[in-house]
Amino acid sequence: MENASAINEFELDRNNGIYRVLFETSSDATIIIDALTGQIIDCNREYELLTGFKHENLVEMKIWETHTPEQKRKCKVIMRKTLQQGYGKIGFDNVGVKGIVLHSEGKGRTFIFNGKKYIQISIRNSTDEIQRKQELEQKVKERTRELKDTMSKLQIYSQKLRKLTREYLRAQEDERKRVAIELHDRVTQDLINLCHLANELKEQSNSSIHIPVENVLNRAKNALVETRNIMKTLYPASLTRYGLIEMMKQELGNLESKSGIHTRLKDNQPIKLDPIIETTLYRIFHEALLNIEKHSDNARNIWVAIEYQSGFVTMDIKDNGAGFDLKSVSAKDPGGLEGMRQRAELVEGNFNLESSPGKGTKISVQIPIHTSNEIIR
Known part of the structure; x- marks a missing residue:
């Protein structure tokens, strides 16, 4: 009788047109509760869909009876805090009528009507949103794992590429060394012999051919200098012997002198x-x-x-x-x-x-x- 009396008192105003429009057309599940007893006084269609109960059943229940046994205590705690503070946040994970886990969140606030305290709760079904968030988090985790795997592979490929590059450079330097040695053993020796022959010819010939022989000698000497410069560029042997800094000092000194x-x-x-x-x-x-x-x-x-x-x-x-x-x-x-x-x-x-x-x-x-x-x- 006490519950019926509370409902009848609230019925005095629930037929108000504005109240009905706002209450019934709300996209959130809305429920009115007796603040002292937890008795459900009224609810809209969205709350019926959220809980799986019909309106005529809900108005005979206390708010915590719409939750699973595991969450009844949590519901009572939230109700108590809402009464103490005048407002409170709502958040539940319920098993629906078809065995589906439903996530809901919302806010509750107290108000007084005809000298009696009530609690209005607006609840939003956040199941789809949470599922999307969970799916997104799962995708992020999967992409993160894929990225880590890719980065690991890239690191291995980078190391292999570094090794191949160094092997290529070493092979290139070996080839340069081989060419430099060939120049030394063949071209420079021939040029040195040519210089000796030109000198001998110059000494043994008469003055009429001194100038042509001198030209040949100078060209041979210049070719010898250029060949040695090419050999040095191809294979700087002193770099291995003396090191980079000493080689740089030597070349800078030569440049200063020249x-x-x-x-x-x-x-x-x-x-x-x-x-x-x-x-x-x-x-x-x-x-x-x-x-x-x-x-x-x-x-x-x-x-x-x-x-x-x-x-x-x-x-x-x-x-x-x-x-x-x-x-x-x-x-x-x-x-x-x-x-x-x-x-x-x-x-x-x-x-x-x-x-x-x-x-x-x-x-x-x-x-x-x-x-x-x-x-x-």
């Missing part, structure tokens, strides 16, 4: 580098000096710096020559610059070029230093 350009080399206690890296740095350095000598007539100073830090070796080569407009230089063969870039990239390095008319040129190379005990599978 051209009068002032040079300066700075390095911070060099470590022993992989021979491939040393060779790469030397060849870029050597090509840079050739470019300065050929194309920068106004250069009076060259600064070279090598630094070893944070797993990288960095080489900077700077001159105060005429410089040039980078936009006007062909990307295909800009005086050996593209070759330098390719050499750096073959050992996973970076190549950077800075220049502008009247402000000189700066070449920067940065190459990672890999540990010598790295295992390639």
Whole structure:
């Protein structure tokens, strides 16, 4: 009788047109509860669909009776907090009438009508949203696993590529060495013999053929010098014997003597580098000096710096020559610059070029230093 009385009291206003429209057309499940007893006073169609009970059954039940036994205690706790605070958050996982787990969330608030306290609860069925979220999280986990697998494979491929690249560079250096030896054993020896023969012919012949013989001798000597320069470019034997820094000092000294350009080399206690890296740095350095000598007539100073830090070796080569407009230089063969870039990239390095008319040129190379005990599978 007490429950029927509470319902009848609330019925005095539930036939109000505005109340009925708002209550029945709400997209959320809405329920009115007696705050003291937990008795369901009224509910809309959405709440019937959410719980699986009909309206005539629901108004005979207490709110926690619409939940599973495992969640009845949670429902009572939420009701108690809502009464104490005047509002509260709702969240349940219920097993529906067809055995489907339904997720619901919403808000409850207290109000007083005719001197009696009630609780209005608006609940939203968040089952689909949570399922989509769970599916998304599962897809993210799957994609994360796939990404990790891909990254692992890429790392292995990168190591293999690094190994193949180094083997290619070593093979290239071996071939250069072989060609240099062939030049030494065949061409230079023939040129030396030619010089000796020309000298003998010069001494034994009369003055009428001195000039032609002298021309032949000079050409043979020039060819011998150029051949030795080519041999040095192909295979810098002193690099293996003395190391990179000593070779750079030697070449800078030769350039100073020949051209009068002032040079300066700075390095911070060099470590022993992989021979491939040393060779790469030397060849870029050597090509840079050739470019300065050929194309920068106004250069009076060259600064070279090598630094070893944070797993990288960095080489900077700077001159105060005429410089040039980078936009006007062909990307295909800009005086050996593209070759330098390719050499750096073959050992996973970076190549950077800075220049502008009247402000000189700066070449920067940065190459990672890999540990010598790295295992390639």
